[in-house]
Structure formats: structure tokens, C-alpha cells
Amino acid sequence: MVDKAGGVQGQTVHPGKYARIERERRFLLAEAPEPSAATATRMITDRYLVGTRLRLRRAERSDGSCELKFTQKVSIAWPGAIQGLITNTYLSSAEYDLLAVLPAAVLTKTRFSVPPLGVDVFDGTLQGLVLAEGEFTTDEEAQSFMPPPECVAEVTDDARFTGGRLVENCRQDLLQWLAEYGLHPATS
Template sequence: MPHPLKYAVVESERRFLLRSMPTGVARTTEIVDRYLTGTRLRLREVTDPDGTVVRKLGHKVRLTDGPERVACTSVYLDDAEWDVLRALPARTLQKRRHHVHVGGVHVAVDELPDGTLLAEVDGGEQPVTDVPSWLDVIREVTNEEDWTGAALAAADVS
């Protein structure tokens, strides 16, 4: 039997609530996530500032060796596939993602509809040990299920 993570990319990420938006925003995208009811699947639509739209089906699973390690699998969808899957029941989360670049470090800061700022520091396959000092952190929420996208969609933060 093939390894269950054969097609997944393992990422190490930590999440933080922020008091303020850091300087250095290089790009901002609009994201609509649809968490399909009864599954661990997410439909994501990302709109770039130039109007380009990317749609994908994702599967994100926390690994047992720590909540900051996540196995991610994505499938890019064409319009017909998107239309079929979008018809499935789901909870929706809309957010604005700010891509911040300071001193060679990239941080994604999601601005939720209520103004909450949620930063994600991604270390790729390596654990995130250093949190950028320029982030105005309220607290770390990596281990808090309430701050996952699926939980925020269920809570309807709009």
C-alpha cells in the first residue's frame, strides 16, 4: 500500500494574533474558502490584484508529531470542476491575505471580516523557531483549534 502522504507537501507553520498590520506588505489577495460539510476538504478561490483567479481543492491534515506540522495536498480546478464542487454544502470564510516581506522573511497576514489579524509564519519542512520581532504579536494560536480556517468559517466571523 502506498504511503498516505505520497502526494502531500509537509509544512511547518505557526499562527499568531496580531495587534497591527506590519509594514512591508508586498501584495494583497482576496480569498474565499469553502469548507465542505462533513469532510476535511476546502475549496479555495484566490483573486490577485490584477484580477487573476486561481481555484483549487485542498486537503490539510495536522500530523501527530505536533500541531504546527501539516500535510497539504492541492488540486487545481478549471471552471467546470469548480462549478460542480462549489454546489456542495459548505461553510464559507472570506478574508484578505497580505503578503509581508521584511528582511528576507515572508509572513502571510490574514485580515478577517471583523478586522482580526491572523499571521502565519511558514517554515516549509523545517520547524519555525524564530518569530520575526517586527510582528506585533498578541499571542500564539498555533495549538488552538478555534483559530483554524474551518473553525472560523463555522463561527462565521463576517
């Protein structure tokens, strides 16, 4: 259980040397952006390690390079852009391969960088979900952000649209959630 100070039951977690405050706002889009609108594209595979707050990420860029990260997210149950604390560690291929054998729920998506947002187009059981995220360095920056018109609904405060939750749910759940926001992707 996480408290408002960012702690985990019996432990306190503070931003600073290792963890930083994660400020982001999330929005649903009705469709994927035109590829020509993207300044960069990455194929992302997230492995959410079972029973933990840990994520292993493989992000393959269109130029063939690959970024491997090990991430811990400590969420805070506050409304608004402050999502909690995040700690990233960059990995070598050998380190990634060692951790990738751990039991995990897997989520795949294509991320399009369409400034000022990153737009994720999901695969598999989450096909049809298009989710945009804006990341911010200050509370003021997050609060004053005006989303572009293609953003259908803000889901920043809807925990169902976080990676850790999305990876746990079935297609039928996703379709129901999207319908609540007036979206009806193809069911095939």
C-alpha cells in the first residue's frame, strides 16, 4: 500500500538521488497519428514482473538501436499529474536477458513521438487502444497544458489506463472502458 508521502507500507520513499517525481497526463485518442506526424517511433515491449512494482522495458528504435531499462514505479493515490515516483536503471543486453526470464505479464505497443505527446498504439488484446501521454517537469507546466483536439478524453485519474493495470485485463474489459468514453474500436 502506498501512502500520500510516496511511501510503501512500513517504508518511506522520497524523491531525490534515485527516484524522481513522475508528472504525466494521459489522454485517449480515437485513432493512431499519421506516421508522418511522428518525430520518432519505437516498438516497446514492457514486462511487468509478477508480484512487484517493477517493469523491464525493451524499446527498439526505427534506426535499429535498442534501449533496455529496469523501472520501479511507486504510485501515489492523488488526483492530477503527479503519478508517483519513478526510478530507472539502464541495462546491458546481458543484464536484460538475465531479468527477462522472471515471470512477467507482457504488454506491447508502438510509441510515436508527436510533440508535445508520446502516443502509444497498443497490440494484442489491447488493440484499438490509443493513449497519449504528456510528461512535465513542474506542477504548473502540467496544470497549464492544453491537450490538442485529437485528445478525446483525459484519463489521467483513471488508474485503469496505466500500464500496470492494462497488462492485467482482458479485451472485453478494455472495450467496456473505452465505451465509457464514447470510443468503439473494431472488435476483430
